[in-house]
Amino acid sequence: MTAPLLTRVARLPFASGFEPAQLRRLCATGRSAAYRPGERIFTEGGAADRFWLIENGRVALDLRVPGRGDQVIETLATGAVLGWSWLHPPYRWQFGCETRGPVDTVMFDAAAVRELCDADPAFGYAMLRRFVPVITGRLHATRLRLLDLYAAPAAKARP
Amino acid sequence: MSTSLASRVTGAELPLPYRVIARHADTDDTVTLELAYETAPLPAFAPGQFAMLTAYGIGEVPISLSGLPAPHETARRLTHTLRAVGAVTRALHAAGPGTVIGVRGPFGTTWDVPSAAGHDVVVVAGGIGLAPVRPIVQAVLAERDRYGEVVLLVGARTPADLLYRDDLDRWAAAGVQVGVTVDRPAEGWNGHVGVVPALVASARFRPGRSVGFVCGPEVMMRFTARALTDRGVPASRVRVSLERNMRCGAGWCGHCQLGPLLLCRDGPVVDYARAEPLLDVREL
Numbered sequence: 001m002t003a004p005l006l007t008r009v010a011r012l013p014f015a016s017g018f019e020p021a022q023l024r025r026l027c028a029t030g031r032s033a034a035y036r037p038g039e040r041i042f043t044e045g046g047a048a049d050r051f052w053l054i055e056n057g058r059v060a061l062d063l064r065v066p067g068r069g070d071q072v073i074e075t076l077a078t079g080a081v082l083g084w085s086w087l088h089p090p091y092r093w094q095f096g097c098e099t100r101g102p103v104d105t106v107m108f109d110a111a112a113v114r115e116l117c118d119a120d121p122a123f124g125y126a127m128l129r130r131f132v133p134v135i136t137g138r139l140h141a142t143r144l145r146l147l148d149l150y151a152a153p154a155a156k157a158r159p
Numbered sequence: 160m161s162t163s164l165a166s167r168v169t170g171a172e173l174p175l176p177y178r179v180i181a182r183h184a185d186t187d188d189t190v191t192l193e194l195a196y197e198t199a200p201l202p203a204f205a206p207g208q209f210a211m212l213t214a215y216g217i218g219e220v221p222i223s224l225s226g227l228p229a230p231h232e233t234a235r236r237l238t239h240t241l242r243a244v245g246a247v248t249r250a251l252h253a254a255g256p257g258t259v260i261g262v263r264g265p266f267g268t269t270w271d272v273p274s275a276a277g278h279d280v281v282v283v284a285g286g287i288g289l290a291p292v293r294p295i296v297q298a299v300l301a302e303r304d305r306y307g308e309v310v311l312l313v314g315a316r317t318p319a320d321l322l323y324r325d326d327l328d329r330w331a332a333a334g335v336q337v338g339v340t341v342d343r344p345a346e347g348w349n350g351h352v353g354v355v356p357a358l359v360a361s362a363r364f365r366p367g368r369s370v371g372f373v374c375g376p377e378v379m380m381r382f383t384a385r386a387l388t389d390r391g392v393p394a395s396r397v398r399v400s401l402e403r404n405m406r407c408g409a410g411w412c413g414h415c416q417l418g419p420l421l422l423c424r425d426g427p428v429v430d431y432a433r434a435e436p437l438l439d440v441r442e443l
Contacts, residue, residue, distance in 0.1 A: 013360065060352065072344045075352045079361050100349055140382070141354045145342050149376040150286035150316035152188065152244050 057103030174261025213261030285375025314355030366391030
């Protein structure tokens with residue numbers, strides 16, 4: 001991957017609507033990070049000290065269940081934001097994450113981004129406006145899955 | 160049979176006998192039946208249309224066309240995929256080769272696949288909703304040069320509930336962007352986990368030059384249609400397949416009414432610009 005980091009980040013949906021100066025400041029806290037297939041990116045309960053924009057590939061969020069191993073909750077693919085536990089104390093990952101094949105990302109230093117947010121409320125608000133849709137989108141998806149839409153309908157209601 | 164009655168027996172009013180010539184078990188509760196006519200063929204079905212299938216002595220159910228005949232096969236063979244969820248569908252599910260069942264049809268509106276020529280084709284299916292859209296993919300691949308990118312996104316409850324796995328592999332090998340996701344992964348599943356509307360965001364297509372075809376549970380269709388329109392696909396170019404209580408198939412009985420639409424006649428395929436306000440109406 002040879003394009004400058006700023007150019008690569010600007011191509012991702014997350015960057016849409018950022019002012020160029022804000023994006024430059026954000027990218028100053030980031031660097032490229034590539035992962036091998038099956039590599040664990042973070043572990044449940046670990047320090048949430050970074051977040052990622054997935055440029056290519058797919059990762060699985062998982063939860064360790066006694067007797068059942070790591071249960072996959074959801075997968076995230078190209079263009080997705082990975083990680084928001086860095087946004088709020090206690091800055092610990094609520095889930096684990098492992099790659100599903102080779103994954104290219106831009107990885108950001110969470111502490112540095114929090115400092116930027118604290119120092120510049122406009123920047124902090126811009127970040128919030130990008131993270132809130134990510135969070136609500138995942139919440140909506142989770143609620144949809146709670147409905148178990150593909151389950152067999154009640155027999156009495158079906159011919 | 161009197162002349163007047165015989166003239167009315169077009170296959171719309173009375174079921175014509177069709178024999179099951181092949182039965183393929185897709186999953187534990189879902190089968191695909193290949194049917195051949197016994198006495199006279201029904202008019203040709205188009206993708207999106209449905210038949211009323213009769214299990215004699217038990218009842219009748221609406222089932223969409225789920226496959227196009229191969230070029231060397233007679234066009235009058237019918238393919239229907241059904242899930243055993245009630246008395247009639249359980250009887251049809253159990254129908255082996257040689258069984259005679261009744262068929263009325265074709266009924267309803269079509270996906271109008273040819274109108275998508277020159278556009279990217281984005282097909283999104285949830286659960287058994289893959290069955291009614293399967294003929295879209297077959298029709299597009301039969302005239303591949305007429306269409307742009309072809310995207311097929313499929314959601315299922317578990318990997319074991321996925322229909323047409325061989326087709327999915329074959330279509331992917333033919334250049335279709337196939338994305339499959341499940342709600343509940345099983346051991347060894349290495350694909351996507353999550354809801355199918357979430358796959359829309361990362362699929363490659365030109366929103367302003369795309370036609371969307373969506374079929375599945377109604378809530379899934381609402382969220383998928385929103386995901387497509389959020390990407391920029393005009394609501395008038397997103398088609399959904401709606402289902403209510405189809406009975407007569409001809410718009411006479413009113414059982415399938417949804418607002419101003421009688422879905423057996425004005426549907427099942429409706430563009431989302433027309434369908435969206437109706438999907439928010441509470442049922443009695």
